[in-house]
Amino acid sequence: xxxxxxxxxxxxxxxxxxxxxxxxxxxxxxxxxxxxxxxxxxxxxxxxxxxxxxxxxxxx
Numbered sequence: 001x002x003x004x005x006x007x008x009x010x011x012x013x014x015x016x017x018x019x020x021x022x023x024x025x026x027x028x029x030x031x032x033x034x035x036x037x038x039x040x041x042x043x044x045x046x047x048x049x050x051x052x053x054x055x056x057x058x059x060x
Contacts, residue, residue, distance in 0.1 A: 019053040 022028050041047055049055055 016054050023053060 023032075039047065
């Protein structure tokens with residue numbers, strides 16, 4: 001690991017903490033649920049989650 005990458009860790013941790021907090025907001029949960037409804041992906045469907053927060057909210 002280089003010295004240039006070491007300071008990025010706290011910023012990354014702060015960003016993930018912020019994204020996790022945003023995911024708990026009722027409006028964000030409703031928007032995410034609506035986007036899943038619009039996606040209309042049934043069982044066995046595949047999707048790529050790109051740039052959508054920390055990736056934790058994706059339903060199993």
